Amino acid sequence: MGSTGDWHAFLEEFRSFGGRAENVVQREGPFGLGLFPINPTDPVELMVPKNLLVPADNVTLRDGEAVIQDDSAFPHGYADWFRRYQANYSWGAEGEASVTRFETGLQQLPDDVRGALQHLKLYATEEHLPATNMRENMLRRFLNSRCLGRQGRLLVMPIVELVNHSPAANNWETQPDGGVAVTGERSGEVLVKYSNADPLRRLMGYGFNALEPLAFSLFIRFVHNGQQVLVQGGGGRHWFQPTTIEQKNNTLVIHQPLLGFQHGRRLPLTLFLSACRAVPGLNGREMFERLHQANTEALVNLLRRLEPVRSDTADLLRNGCLNQLLALSHHVGHRFDLVPNLKEISDLTSSLAN
Amino acid sequence: MGSASDWHAFLDEFRTFGGKAENVMQRKGAFGMGLFPIDPAKPVDLFIPDELLVSIEHIELRGGEVVIKDDNSFPAGYGDWFRRYQANYSWGAEGRENTLAFEEGLKGLPDSIGMMMKRVGLYNSDNRFPGTDPDQELLNRFIQTRCINRKDRRVIMPMIDLLNHAPSAKPYDMSGDGIAVAGLHDGEVLVKYSVSDPIRRLLGYGFNAPETLGFSLSFRLQHRDRLVVVQGGGGRQPLQPCGIELKDDRVVLKQPLLASSTSPKMPRTLLIKACRSLEGIDAHELFEQIHQRNAQALVQMLRELQGVEGDVAQRLRNGCFDQLAALSHHIGQRDDLLAEEAATPAVA
Numbered sequence: 001m002g003s004t005g006d007w008h009a010f011l012e013e014f015r016s017f018g019g020r021a022e023n024v025v026q027r028e029g030p031f032g033l034g035l036f037p038i039n040p041t042d043p044v045e046l047m048v049p050k051n052l053l054v055p056a057d058n059v060t061l062r063d064g065e066a067v068i069q070d071d072s073a074f075p076h077g078y079a080d081w082f083r084r085y086q087a088n089y090s091w092g093a094e095g096e097a098s099v100t101r102f103e104t105g106l107q108q109l110p111d112d113v114r115g116a117l118q119h120l121k122l123y124a125t126e127e128h129l130p131a132t133n134m135r136e137n138m139l140r141r142f143l144n145s146r147c148l149g150r151q152g153r154l155l156v157m158p159i160v161e162l163v164n165h166s167p168a169a170n171n172w173e174t175q176p177d178g179g180v181a182v183t184g185e186r187s188g189e190v191l192v193k194y195s196n197a198d199p200l201r202r203l204m205g206y207g208f209n210a211l212e213p214l215a216f217s218l219f220i221r222f223v224h225n226g227q228q229v230l231v232q233g234g235g236g237r238h239w240f241q242p243t244t245i246e247q248k249n250n251t252l253v254i255h256q257p258l259l260g261f262q263h264g265r266r267l268p269l270t271l272f273l274s275a276c277r278a279v280p281g282l283n284g285r286e287m288f289e290r291l292h293q294a295n296t297e298a299l300v301n302l303l304r305r306l307e308p309v310r311s312d313t314a315d316l317l318r319n320g321c322l323n324q325l326l327a328l329s330h331h332v333g334h335r336f337d338l339v340p341n342l343k344e345i346s347d348l349t350s351s352l353a354n
Numbered sequence: 355m356g357s358a359s360d361w362h363a364f365l366d367e368f369r370t371f372g373g374k375a376e377n378v379m380q381r382k383g384a385f386g387m388g389l390f391p392i393d394p395a396k397p398v399d400l401f402i403p404d405e406l407l408v409s410i411e412h413i414e415l416r417g418g419e420v421v422i423k424d425d426n427s428f429p430a431g432y433g434d435w436f437r438r439y440q441a442n443y444s445w446g447a448e449g450r451e452n453t454l455a456f457e458e459g460l461k462g463l464p465d466s467i468g469m470m471m472k473r474v475g476l477y478n479s480d481n482r483f484p485g486t487d488p489d490q491e492l493l494n495r496f497i498q499t500r501c502i503n504r505k506d507r508r509v510i511m512p513m514i515d516l517l518n519h520a521p522s523a524k525p526y527d528m529s530g531d532g533i534a535v536a537g538l539h540d541g542e543v544l545v546k547y548s549v550s551d552p553i554r555r556l557l558g559y560g561f562n563a564p565e566t567l568g569f570s571l572s573f574r575l576q577h578r579d580r581l582v583v584v585q586g587g588g589g590r591q592p593l594q595p596c597g598i599e600l601k602d603d604r605v606v607l608k609q610p611l612l613a614s615s616t617s618p619k620m621p622r623t624l625l626i627k628a629c630r631s632l633e634g635i636d637a638h639e640l641f642e643q644i645h646q647r648n649a650q651a652l653v654q655m656l657r658e659l660q661g662v663e664g665d666v667a668q669r670l671r672n673g674c675f676d677q678l679a680a681l682s683h684h685i686g687q688r689d690d691l692l693a694e695e696a697a698t699p700a701v702a
Contacts, residue, residue, distance in 0.1 A: 265646075283686060285686060286685050286686035289684060289685045289686065290685055292682065293682040293683065293684075293685065296678060296679065296681075296682035297679060297682060300675050300678050300679045303656075303675055304672075304675055307668075307671065307672075315660070318660065319657075319660075322653050322656055322657055325649060325653050325678065326649070326650060326653050328649070329645070329646040329649035329650055329653075330646065331642060331646075332639050332642040332643050332646060333636065333638060333639035333642060
């Protein structure tokens with residue numbers, strides 16, 4: 001990270017490619033390095049046009065630096081700017097160090113904790129990562145935590161990705177041309193909601209804890225009333241739509257059910273009951289409670305395993321489990337009127353909040 | 355604690371008063387001092403007749419020893435035997451020491467944890483162990499962990515109170531003219547002391563146990579347009595609907611059962627039944643609200659306990675884990691029981 005003068009000169013270059021970065025400065029805040037308004041009474045304006053978004057699979061490591069592999073589709077000089085940007089403000093500033101620290105911390109957890117995390121599909125060990133090179137894998141993990149997903153591709157958003165996450169903030173703004181922006185007045189750090197995720201997945205995906213208002217299920221198998229049940233955990237992209245439930249051979253497969261939502265405590269059961277209508281004879285309320293039980297047991301079990309472990313990563317994980325338990329608790333009642341027909345559920349989510 | 359021959363001589367004396375203690379010996383086990391069968395292939399037989407039960411108000415400390423205040427109503431020599439029993443096998447063996455360690459550990463927790471436990475009705479050091487008369491307070495605490503209700507009295511049951519607790523064990527046999535525990539035991543002889551949940555077992559007795567039930571903590575919550583006061587705890591008749599009444603504008607809910615691993619459909623069923631007597635309550639939602647508040651309180655307590663060293667903090671963390679696990683055991687409802695009651699005509 002350079003001086004303030006370097007920063008402003010750097011933004012000038014960014015603007016010359018078509019980007020915008022007004023009234024912001026990078027400095028250390030409560031969430032690590034982040035962007036802050038220079039003058040809080042003026043709006044900040046950050047924008048990366050579509051043509052400056054870099055597909056993550058077009059970013060590689062060259063002599064330890066994160067660079068664009070093929071820069072033919074970008075403005076002249078942008079690839080060099082991108083290399084210096086990564087080196088001074090992103091990957092090289094604290095990105096590599098923080099992602100490596102978190103990954104190393106996970107690797108140093110006791111085998112039983114790592115085994116439990118893998119079993120719940122919260123963590124893939126090094127041997128399951130795509131590249132054989134540790135540093136390359138760290139870059140992939142770093143980029144995954146910084147990218148915007150669009151039409152099946154992950155896109156790096158220079159400058160805009162320096163903004164930290166808050167569950168209470170607004171999402172990225174999508175520009176008419178497909179670019180990405182963050183704008184408006186900010187009295188403190190500029191924050192944005194990266195995505196819809198629950199606390200444990202935010203931690204495992206991004207390396208930090210946040211009090212996310214949503215809770216999805218973990219990956220879990222159990223037997224309920226003689227029926228094998230497989231719950232595919234996770235979720236987030238279409239969290240407001242009913243999960244799908246299907247019978248596959250002898251197993252009931254439940255896809256990414258929403259189990260808790262702080263801002264609409266009736267939504268999780270409402271969505272689940274609606275999905276259950278696809279399976280004749282299934283008692284949706286019982287199954288919903290069984291999912292909660294299985295999740296609680298798994299989290300408590302993980303917390304017990306973490307008890308004797310003393311490390312920063314263990315502390316992060318403990319807090320992640322507690323945040324997840326809290327997020328899971330946000331379900332109260334359901335909307336009787338919506339269960340029979342949830343076609344318009346996405347339009348009605350705001351009215352579901354208690 | 356004396357030698358094996360002391361133990362057997364002691365049991366012989368107990369038998370002369372009418373008690374039974376066959377095929378058992380005291381030794382250290384997984385739960386501290388406990389009773390074990392001498393020959394696991396043979397049944398153990400422990401029995402104390404009602405006449406040898408000692409009301410707790412008849413017990414006092416004298417020169418550091420636990421004695422019967424006035425032993426006139428007991429067989430001759432029983433008062434002296436009781437004093438030696440307490441000194442060698444109960445209060446003096448490890449009872450006082452364990453009680454003191456636990457109470458001091460609780461008092462030594464950070465204030466924020468103490469306040470939190472007070473707020474949810476789990477622990478109040480001002481009442482429980484104020485420290486103005488530490489010996490008497492410790493004895494009171496010890497007695498609370500060893501006594502039982504018998505014929506409208508709170509009584510101490512010598513010999514039987516040496517048994518340790520397991521949630522899966524049978525309760526005391528109180529069907530006869532005394533209290534008994536008998537049968538084959540291939541390991542430690544264990545008994546289920548009472549109906550409780552993990553966090554209350556810990557705070558009441560000082561040890562962790564994976565109890566099968568979960569009761570609520572105490573708090574107030576807003577349910578629709580009503581203020582609901584939830585009185586936590588419970589245990590005497592867990593499979594009966596909890597009490598519910600309207601006091602001024604408040605709904606008072608007394609000790610609702612929230613979870614049972616052996617009867618997971620009962621907690622919701624019982625709350626629905628209880629709520630039928632009041633209008634304006636959605637029992638399903640209220641049940642889930644109460645669960646939510648319990649989970650929040652336990653998570654908050656675990657957060658406060660993070661980084662707190664010490665054996666009692668560790669036990670409290672484990673108690674919160676056990677309680678969270680216990681509270682997860684509620685699945686569905688018993689429609690048959692709800693329909694049954696709804697169909698029963700009111701008795702004039």
